Amino acid sequence: MTRRYVVFAPGAFGERAAKTAHGVIAYSRDPVVVVVDPQHAGKRVRDVLPYLDSDAPIVATVRESLRFEPTALLIGIAPPGGALPPAYRAEIVFALQSRLEIVNGLHSFLNDDPELRALADAHDSRIWDLRMPPAAPLFSGAAYDVTSRIVLTVGSDCAVGKMTAALELTRAAKQAGTPAEFVPTGQTGIAIAGWGTAVDRVIADFASGASEQLVLEGDRRIGARDGVLFVEGQGGIAHPGYAPVTLALVYGCAPDAMVLVHLVTRTKIDGYDIPLPGYRALIRTYEGLCANVKPAKVVAIALNTHGLDDAAARAAIADAREQTGLPCDDLVRFGPNALYTAIATQIGKTPVRTDE
């Protein structure tokens, strides 16, 4: 099913809180045809976020968005804790009355809301709660037998670009002729790929098991031997709130290799006055944990140099290379092909074809 999205991000479209919306605009095959944010009404997406390179218009209300004929409303905000702010409720109600599908990445499930659920039923629409996890089994060890190579993006922190790195590397692998799949582990990745599990929403005891199931499913989707799975990491191993989910992926996905993702302008753990560990400390921590169950190395660094100019970005990349001896690049600024080629060599893949 192809969707035509209206992104609902009132007061937030330019902010990090709208990162689900930004991800879908950048990577989903389903087009975003209009954005709702009164704060930027009258502009276009690229006026607010040039890197997204979309000329979708921004309007003030869901009512105004209807003339662009959307079929689904993506809730494009991610408030801490994940509950739907009451002020947005009337707009969601109106969207359902207008027969829009609601695509919801919040922690609180709109299908659990009797009024919204009844409205969806009454108007022949539906609510897709991206974070609704399937019943997950305990971790079984089956991930150790997957024949695809498993590459997990791991972060210095949350919201640094792990999903983007996994998506860009998947694209580069496919372009190089290698069977590859992106494995979505969070609400934005799920909206982009149309499958996956929000591991942060799984009961803690089953979070490793849910991660393992995703790798098994990714392997089935590749449907070929010798493919590569690029798994979207979550959180960061030094984040006091989100690290349990990070570790569930590190253990549950049983990676063969990891790619460390860092936002170069981030110096403290997101939301806390705690300094971020350096590259080498992070690599030591991730590799040390993997060594407990299935050894895996950090084989490359995907550096997010957002906010720097090209010269500063190149300097930051050179610095990371020097500190770690690893290949490093910014996959968005300079494209993913060079780093993918370096990773492919490390994990024993010979690119069949490359455009570089």
Add this chain to the structure above:
Amino acid sequence: MTRRYVVFAPGAFGERAAKTAHGVIAYSRDPVVVVVDPQHAGKRVRDVLPYLDSDAPIVATVRESLRFEPTALLIGIAPPGGALPPAYRAEIVFALQSRLEIVNGLHSFLNDDPELRALADAHDSRIWDLRMPPAAPLFSGAAYDVTSRIVLTVGSDCAVGKMTAALELTRAAKQAGTPAEFVPTGQTGIAIAGWGTAVDRVIADFASGASEQLVLEGDRRIGARDGVLFVEGQGGIAHPGYAPVTLALVYGCAPDAMVLVHLVTRTKIDGYDIPLPGYRALIRTYEGLCANVKPAKVVAIALNTHGLDDAAARAAIADAREQTGLPCDDLVRFGPNALYTAIATQIGKTPVRTDE
């Protein structure tokens, strides 16, 4: 409320699967007056498990247990995955019809079962789902400001004695005149102490936050400055399935010190063909993770020497001391006072009074 427990552990009372029952028999202030296990019917508890030192009788059915006038039935089994095996259902139904309260540590909540819930209501009884978690907030950092010293037991693996170590150390601290509280983080600890949260049942994103809330609640319960909280750890940092919960406690409880607990006969990770890391590797891993957010040291080793004779136990303890340079003891075999005194010195507590 004082309960008189019947422990329901058919076919399992002597097994590790009945560890919730064993914990309640050993540590709860509420007495276990009878056990149901047809396999051992006619014996007494201490005939099956001498270390529990209880002469409660074992009978074959719940019906037979009634003449010992229990008021609550504790489901004393813990199947992997946590669902109630169908064969036990008829006995649970009979117990509710007999007005027994059902105390349930399984992952599946009996309050969610319409028939059982209706039976409880009809017979003026209740179901206490030990693992039902409260709504937990995200980790906030408030645990960093707790004035009590926070000591977390951390394991080489799951089911090695972390809860027992925390309970024994709490007992020793109180005996030494120090305000102390045991902080329950799993179903058995909750049954014993009457409060707490099963952190493994919390949504992964909130598991650190739930751990933090437990420490804040423990601090309130102490109601005095300069107390000590002994937090029951969960899982083990090298366990591929349970480590996310372990890490939620390591970060969320913000410990000032850790006590490493190891079952000396355990050489592989429970359920996997993965060798257990050695003492020093485990200490490095736990301390390395804590260093990311709030530094804390492993200050002692609580060695579970169950299955060894006294001489072998002493040798194992000496070996752990030599390998790590840390105080080490078996808190059950030799009592907790010596190790508590050693820990108290490390965390800056002067025991007011000691019986040793």
